[in-house]
Amino acid sequence: MEGYKRWVRRNKEYVHSLESLANGLTWLLPERFSESEIVPEAVTSILGIVTAVNEHIIETTPTTPSQMAPRPLEPSSFPYTLFLTLMKDVETLVEVVAQHFLGDDNKWNFIAVTEATKVLARLALLRNSGYKMILQGGETVNDGNPTNDSNHQEDVRGGRLLNQGQNGHFTPQGRALSAMSRFGENARMVSDPTWFRRVEHHQRAIMELPETEIKRPTLSSxxxxxxxxxxxxxxxxxxxxxxxxxxxxxxxxxGVKSWLPWFFSLSIDIIGMSSSMMSSTHHKDRKLPLSDPEKDELRRRKMLLALYLMRDPCFGKYTRKRLETTEKTLEHVPIIGFLTAKLIELLVGAQTRYTYMSGS
Incomplete structure (x- = not known):
């Protein structure tokens, strides 16, 4: 493994080119693979896992002699961000396999297990980070330094660009549906390679750490x-x-058609977001200052509320009717009508998967 790490770190541009090539080649695979969703989901999950591991290796490249020296593993060194990224890579595969073999009702048991695992990992990450805001669902490190530097904001805003190619299928519709599943995650800047921004951000955070061990606050403190x-x-x-x-x-x-889960989930999101915003504006002398990445995270969470329009029962009773009305209105308009019909087809297909519209 150490030899593989050294190779990845020496050839990071080559590694990312290979990953992009592998994701691009999925467009050329035979359509017969689309007969079962398990095979394409398994392939894209494997590609996602390899990509995530390589990114983690590049991000953790030692930058100082003290970091290169061997040292005992610390209890808090578990790579929670990597673990949560891997969970995101396999969760759609878990849903597809469970639905295929156990049916629509029993698949929720396995989805609940994956969500419970992510909850435990994020709570542990929250504690180990010294109670700093969870960024991108825990997939991005939060150094917790409040700043108004616009350049810093440009560097850390965003997530994993390579995620756009994951959780997809080998059919054109399926691959487009996978892009829809990243609605909340793609509400960010993608103009430059995200892996570079994350590496730069990670290395800057490392270089700013003092040599002495940082004491993380306890809950009571x-x-x-x-x-x-x-x-x-x-x-x-x-x-x-x-x-x-x-x-x-x-x-x-x-059941998925009941309004109770929908309303309860929406209420939790709104109350939680309100609490987070009130903590930074509660009082001039006692408010919690937010860093630019944390402000971006709050904006991302607000945008995720749009996914409630794509979740049943709201989608079946209201959103779908509006989409169908729009499609009929524009169907006779050249090009626009065709593109609108395709977009609506993708939206209808995407909401059939919990993990595509989970926003978690």
Whole structure:
């Protein structure tokens, strides 16, 4: 493994070119693979896992002699960001396999397990980070330094550009549906390679660390120091982290057509977001300052609320009718009518998968 790490770090541009080539070659595979969703999902999950591991190796490249020296593994060194990224890469495969072999009802048991696993990992990450905001669902490191530097904002805004090619299928419709599944994650800047921004951000954070060990605050010390704003912040983070699991458990009990899971999940999102925003504006002297990445994260969470329009029962009762009306209105318009019909077809297909529209 150490030899592989050295090779990846020496040839990172070559590695990313190979990953892009592998994702591009999926467009050329035979259409017969589309008869079963399991095979394409398995292939794209494997590609996603390899990409995530390579990115993690590049991000953790030692930059100083002290970091290159061998040292004992610390208890807090578990790569939570990598683990959560891998969970995102396999969750659609889990849903497809469970639905294929166990049916639509029993698949929710396995989806609940994956969401519970992500909840535990994110809660551990929240604790180990010293109770800093979870960025991109835990897939991005939060150095927690408040700043108004616009250049810093440009560097850290965003997530994993390579994720756009994951959780897709080998049919044109399926591959486009996979892009729709990243709606919330792609609401960011993608003009430059994301892996470079993340590596640069990670290395800057490492270089700014002092040589002495940083003491992370405990829950009691954090609350006593931050007061009411700290309590509001933690409430918002815990609600954001646990909301997907609660939503899945409610669907498992009441069904996907019930309004109760939909309303309950939306309420948790709104209350949690309100708590997070109130923590930064509670009082001039006791508010929690937010860094630019954290402000971007709050904006991302607001945009994720649009996914509720694509979730049943709202989609079946309201959104789909509006889409069909729009399609009929524009169907006679050259080019625009065709593109609109294709877009609506993709939207209708994307909402049939929980993981495409989960926003978690």
């Amino acid at each position: 954090f609350l006593s120091e931050k007061g009411i704003p700290g309590s509001l912040f933690l409430i918002g983070e815990v609600m954001f982290i646990t909301r997907p699991l609660i939503y899945v458990l409610l669907i498992r009990k009441y």
